[in-house]
Amino acid sequence: MSLRFFNTYSRQLEEFTPRDPTSRKIDIYTCGPTVYSRAHIGNFRAYMFEDLLQRHLEARGYAVHRVMNITDVDDKTIRGAREAGIPLAKFTEQFKQAFFEDIETLRIKPADEFPAATDQRYIDKMIAMIETLMSRGLAYQADDKSVYFRINKFPNYGKLAHFDLSELKPTGRVRHDEYDKEHIGDFALWKAWDEEDGEVGWDSPWGRGRPGWHIECSAMATALLGDQIDIHCGGVDNIFPHHEAEIAQSEGVTGKKFARMWLHCAHLLVDGQKMAKSLVNFYTVPDVLAKGYTGRELRYALLRVHYRTQLNFTWEGMHEARESLERIDDWLMRLRECGASFQPANSGSGQVENLPHNFDDALDDDLNISAALGFLFETIRETNRAMDVDELEAATANAWLSWWERINRVLDLEKETADAIPPEISRLADERARARAEKNFARSDELRDQIAALGWQVRDTKDGQKLARRRT
RNA sequence: GGCGGGGUAGCCAAGUGGUAAGGCUGCGGUCUGCAAAACCGCUAUUCGCGGGUUCGAUUCCCGCCCCCGCCUCCA
Missing domain, CATH: 1.10.730 (Isoleucyl-tRNA Synthetase; Domain 1)
Structure with missing residues (x-):
């Protein structure tokens, strides 16, 4: 049977073929965490899916090169750092560490690279991409000094999500800039600095500011994997606008098809509802x-x-x-x-x-x-x-x-290690074996209970006792 | 309203145009001194509802109902 995946772009199962048919090397880009708080198990469901994808592709003989970005600058990280009264980098560092601890706990294979949005190398790349988009009329600087992508100039915008752009309407979820943009769907490539940003900001041809969320992925993906990638993954909520924007930005710059396949993971619910901090169903x-x-x-x-x-x-x-x-x-x-x-x-x-x-x-x-x-x-x-x-x-x-x-x-589901049997358990088991040899079952059962109380289970088989660690 | 995903036993969940995998739970049995584990059996004549196509549909088509998600910064 051939390898096939459901491509969000076509909404169909498609046979997977690497973009370079002569090699077994494939490139995957996966959207990673925004490090403003500890990631929750819903986030890890998506990373788990990507882990399974990578491992299965490897089992099928592909050499997978995977990149996962870390978003360490955005509205929430800036707000968090400000409220904590510490520099942005220090604020995000703790959550980066927590993220790596958690993926290790879950045995999720680390990506080959974890680029961070604030790395100067990628900031430079983002600025260069925005300049190209500006020169092609795909971006403009508005009165608020921020730079926006002009979606009307990119006919494919909306194809991934299968959205009709004329239906886009304001939802009140955006903090500002509704009146500065040419089209309600235009998204920020570069956000002009404002007071709430405090120390956070980089100089650019459009003044001090910071990157929009979407451009970082386009910059890091193309910087590390080239103009085209084999598979791009994320949660379903990323389809619009994030991945749509990534396509627009990347293809707007390179003129080449950005990702051959888009795979999206459905959400995790808790007790049938979306996980939310306001409910008591939010788990890390x-x-x-x-x-x-x-x-x-x-x-x-x-x-x-x-x-x-x-x-x-x-x-x-x-x-x-x-x-x-x-x-x-x-x-x-x-x-x-x-x-x-x-x-x-x-x-x-x-x-x-x-x-x-x-x-x-x-x-x-x-x-x-x-x-x-x-x-x-x-x-x-x-x-x-x-x-x-x-x-x-x-x-x-x-x-x-x-x-x-x-x-x-x-x-990757095998038990951590064969649990070493502690001396105390061994001693009790030996005593129980002696009791059993003497058919002293009362004593035998008593010892079994003692062993159980210490978290171990004993089974009698035709080859004698077997001890196993039990967590229940 | 637009765009998706889904409704299969108590719960979770595969699947196929030809009569329902698997896991968990429960009950009965074999084994065991008793257990545990394992194995065997029972738990959906039926796959949201109503039509249609077909020799035959849970699987294809049409209509309807319900649940969940996305619709500008949430994986």
Whole structure:
């Protein structure tokens, strides 16, 4: 099956082909966080989708070069810094750090580059792009000294969102400049300095000011990836106006098609509603950890629903994630024991080449993770059944382990580490083994309870006791 | 109003023009000293509603209802 994705631009599933068909290298640009507060789990749902996209493309043999921007100057960061009474860079730094901590907790692969909007290199690039747009009549400086993009000069504006521009009307969400612009839809490329900006500002041919939000992505994407990129991703809310503006700016400067494919992730809801700070349903990664869940469990919860479907986050869903992962953990433990059970006489460990590719094929189909996980769990049941009746050969078990290692490079869901058994637990377990040898089941059960109270679970198998860490 | 996404068992969620994957939960069973885990069975004659096309539709077409999102700086 060929790789295909739903392209927002065409609203259709399209076969994915890299822009350079002779190489396996592809470039992806993903919109990153605005560092004015700690990112919430909804933000990470989008980054999780991008992680899955990258990992699957890599599993299919592509060398992915991915850039994620960090927006560290905008209205909210400036306001936050002012209210905190500290410089902008110092204010945003804490949230940049928090962001990197969180993606590590969630095992999201870091992008190859995380350009920041305030980097002078990109400020220069933004100014250069705006100058080009001005020279082509695609931008103008208004009476308020800010520079705007003239959307009427860019016929494709609105194509990505499929919006009719004549329908654009003011919503009152914009702070100012309604009266200075030629068209209500014209967006700021360069914002003239005003008092609220304080120390924040850069000199430009149009006076002191700061970049508009959209231009930074166009500048950083083209600076790092060239005039054209293979895939551009973000949340659905970015489609309009942000990505529309990016297309207008980038193509207005380069004259080339900016992105070959646009992929957008649906929103995360909490208890059926949009997450909002005003409601009590606003969660960050640390909030979820504080409830006793692990990053891995949250990763599973965010990963398991198709990216174009709204994902309803609930604590019941977190519980489901935990239980599903334990099923995988137990399966792996069993497979490993089975695989190590004897050395096959004629080595030739496993028939990996015969294992099904359903998992990868499902992901080829617009990242159908639900179907992919379905195959995983079917496999788990079938191999468990074989192990129950001692009919799974060690070589086959090892082959399935190899298969798991392959798909786990995409899922990255394996338990952190094999938990070391603490001496105290070992001691109790040994004592319990002695009690059991003497058929002293009362003592055995008592010790099992003690072990459980310490967060461990003991299971009796035909090979003796098995200890496992349990978080529930 | 415009533009999207979606309505499948208690919950989450795949899927196909030919009669409904998988996960979680619950119940019953096998195994176990008892558990746990695993396995087996049961939980949608039915896929928002009404028509139509078809030998046959949940899947295609038409109409309707409902939910969610976007419509200028929110992933």
